[in-house]
Amino acid sequence: GENVEQHPSTLSVQEGDSAVIKCTYSDSASNYFPWYKQELGKGPQLIIDIRSNVGEKKDQRIAVTLNKTAKHFSLHITETQPEDSAVYFCAARWRNKLSFGAGTTVTVRA
Amino acid sequence: GAVVSQHPSRVICKSGTSVKIECRSLDFQATTMFWYRQFPKQSLMLMATSNEGSKATYEQGVEKDKFLINHASLTLSTLTVTSAHPEDSSFYICSASRVGAFQETQYFGPGTRLLVL
Numbered sequence: 720g721e722n723v724e725q726h727p728s729t730l731s732v733q734e735g736d737s738a739v740i741k742c743t744y745s746d747s748a749s750n751y752f753p754w755y756k757q758e759l760g761k762g763p764q765l766i767i768d769i770r771s772n773v774g775e776k777k778d779q780r781i782a783v784t785l786n787k788t789a790k791h792f793s794l795h796i797t798e799t800q801p802e803d804s805a806v807y808f809c810a811a812r813w814r815n816k817l818s819f820g821a822g823t824t825v826t827v828r829a
Numbered sequence: 830g831a832v833v834s835q836h837p838s839r840v841i842c843k844s845g846t847s848v849k850i851e852c853r854s855l856d857f858q859a860t861t862m863f864w865y866r867q868f869p870k871q872s873l874m875l876m877a878t879s880n881e882g883s884k885a886t887y888e889q890g891v892e893k894d895k896f897l898i899n900h901a902s903l904t905l906s907t908l909t910v911t912s913a914h915p916e917d918s919s920f921y922i923c924s925a926s927r928v929g930a931f932q933e934t935q936y937f938g939p940g941t942r943l944l945v946l
Contacts, residue, residue, distance in 0.1 A: 751933040762835075762922050762937040763873070770933075808872060812933050815861070819872045 721746045721813035725820025732799050733828050740823045742809035743791040751812035752785060752792045756805045757822075763808060767794070799827045830856050833925050835938035842913055843946055850908045850941045852923030858903035859925035860932055864896075867920040867940075879906050903928065913945045 722745040732738045744752075750771040755763035769776045769783045769792065776783050780799075785792040796803055804827045810817040832855040842848050852862060861880050865873040877898050879885040885898035897909040906925075910917055920942055924935040 753934065755937070760940075760942075762833075762940045765934065765936065768934065815933075816863075816875060816878065817935060818875075821872050 721811050721818040723811050723818045723820045725809050729824045731826045738796040740794045742820050744811040746813050749811040749813045753810050754794050755808045758805045801827050803827050831936040832856050833936050833938040835941050839942045841944045844914050848910045852906045854904045854925045857927045860928045861926050862906040863924045864908050865922045915945045918945045
């Protein structure tokens with residue numbers, strides 16, 4: 720099956736700085752890579768996704784990059800705000816199923 | 830758009846009883862619904878995949894007779910935890926992918942916190 724590794728496990732940034740989370744996947748057949756934000760006690764919320772035919776995608780302060788050759792993808796959050804504090808999960812889709820990374824707890828310091 | 834609801838949001842039950850959790854796609858029809866379990870400070874683990882009108886496909890290690898899944902319509906799937914035990918206490922989350930374009934996108938419900946005493 721697909722194996723997704725995510726780093727770092729925790730990330731503390733000063734408000735206004737950027738945050739970067741990196742993920743790698745194992746199966747080259749994976750073709751869809753979403754990122755989810757999960758706040759305490761809530762379900763994951765899709766924040767951005769990228770398909771394998773695209774190298775980069777941006778939505779306001781959030782961007783995702785994909786390197787298919789190296790099998791890794793990254794989430795970039797610019798101008799971080801306190802409300803960005805949450806757990807972020809990357810995932811890779813393989814055979815109609817999502818495999819999730821272990822998650823990154825992001826804390827934005829005011 | 831793409832709102833998924835779950836009911837109940839929280840349930841406490843005695844060991845040995847059964848608990849039913851509903852998952853609904855409110856503003857779209859879902860080709861497929863997924864059930865996940867999440868333990869504290871851990872990632873999401875897929876339990877099963879269900880398609881409307883078909884039997885669910887369970888992941889390895891998930892007991893299909895213990896976790897009964899019914900996908901009655903394109904907007905409703907239910908998970909029944911039968912004869913629940915304390916080790917079944919967890920956060921259960923469903924997701925749904927819509928009919929039509931971008932079927933790979935999964936939208937998650939708010940989750941159901943199950944506590945078995």
